[in-house]
Amino acid sequence: MPRRHFLQALGAVALGATLPLGGTWAQPAFPDRPVRIVVPFAPGNTLDTALRVVAEVFKQNTGQALVIDSKPGGSGIIAAQAVAQAAPDGYTLLLSNTSMMTINPHTFGKLPYDPEKSFRSVSNFLGTSMVMAVHSSVPANNLAEFVAWTKAQPGKVSYASFTAGNSSHFSGVILNQRAGIDMTHVPFNGTPPAVQNLVGGQVNAAFLPLLAVKPHWEAGKVKVLAVTSPQRSALMPGVATFKEQGYPDLEIYIWAAISAPAGTPDAVIGRLNTEFVKALQSPEVREKWRAMDFETLPSTPDELSRFMAADSKRWAEAVRISGFKATE
Structure with a gap:
């Protein structure tokens, strides 16, 4: 076989090995690289400690690291804004909490994010007093x-x-x-x-x-x-x-949840929910959190959305009664 024909045949074999029958490039399974999770507190915070326990199980189950990125300050606004502006691909998540999702909307006159429109719910995460x-x-x-x-x-x-x-x-x-x-x-x-x-x-x-x-x-x-x-x-x-x-x-129950940028695909939200729920239900996480006075709160995305809506109404009433505003 002439060299030119041999190289053409070799190229066809290589191409056939990398393309599915439909002729389009195969997409890598999610996640195929580390997932960054932005937290609204400085390193060493109790929520940061709890998240690191989950990160160990997440890596065991997915093979990918859960990288914790601390962006403290601003009543959680700095962290929330960073994730709201991130690419909606599932590789940047937010450890959202009571303050940024259900208190800030009632205490700040204007926010650079909308708790409902800027994010998609993944799963509730933890609760504590x-x-x-x-x-x-x-x-x-x-x-x-x-x-x-x-x-x-x-x-x-x-x-x-x-x-x-x-x-x-x-x-x-x-x-x-x-x-x-x-x-x-x-x-x-x-x-x-x-x-x-x-x-x-x-x-x-x-x-x-x-x-x-x-x-x-x-x-x-x-x-x-x-x-x-x-x-x-x-x-x-x-x-x-x-x-x-x-x-x-x-009688105040504080919580933290996992949220993703708005526009994150359903399939990615579904995989993230599966992995976080799996980690939260693991004996390793439950036992370590119990010693920290934390309760695991695995949920579906819809359950988290309903939970946050109800909690926001509770804080709206508390803020109204007290007359408190963030500018004070």
């Missing part, structure tokens, strides 16, 4: 004593949140209103600096995830006065709930 902790020097061992102490020095007692406009911030707003006190809000970019300033005594109180406070509570550096969950936590059974102490409006 917060605690109200105070520095060990605060002369109070329950809410009644703290309220009395705060009333005796109006405007002089401060409380920290893990970011402005978040549920931890808003918890203090609600307590101020319901108890008739005047705590000063001090926001931080993430849980670690808020904890650091509470332990150091730069702020008197804080609303924070239980796990972040627990070691300092055990060391006697802080006191925990109340928990926002409906029932007492198994990790702190001696700490009464807000409801038990006469503040039912402070």
Whole structure:
């Protein structure tokens, strides 16, 4: 066979090996490279820790890494905007949360993203409660004593949140209103600096995830006065709930979910949902999260969308009653 004919035949064989019968290029299975997930808090945050547990299982199941990209600050707006503007291919996701999806729309006059139109739901992720902790020097061992102490020095007692406009911030707003006190809000970019300033005594109180406070509570550096969950936590059974102490409006369940940019294809959303649900249902994740006071919340995309809509209505009413706006 002449060399020219041989090369033509070889090319035809190679082409036939790489093209399906339809004559179009085969698409690689999703995911075929690492998936980036943007989180609204600094590294070391409790949600960041929980996500890393899931990332290990995700890689075991898919062969691809789940790369965590921290974009803290701005009440989650920075992270949300980054993902809203990302390519809708499933390789950039958002660890969305209570603040950016269901509180921000009611506290900010204008947002650079729309919680419903800028994203597609993938799956709910986790739920947890917060605690109200105070520095060990605060002369109070329950809410009644703290309220009395705060009333005796109006405007002089401060409380920290893990970011402005978040549920931890808003918890203090609600307590101020319901108890008739005047705590000063001090926001931080993430849980670690808020904890650091509470332990150091730069702020008197804080609303924070239980796990972040627990070691300092055990060391006697802080006191925990109340928990926002409906029932007492198994990790702190001696700490009464807000409801038990006469503040039912402070029964607050904070959550985080997985969202993708609007326009992400159905097939990609479906695969992501399958993998995240599989990871959340794994014994490894459930056991490690239980020790962190986190509950796994696997769901379908539609279930997450309905959940967020209901939670947004709840916060809309709370914001309206308090009169709080993010510009304050």
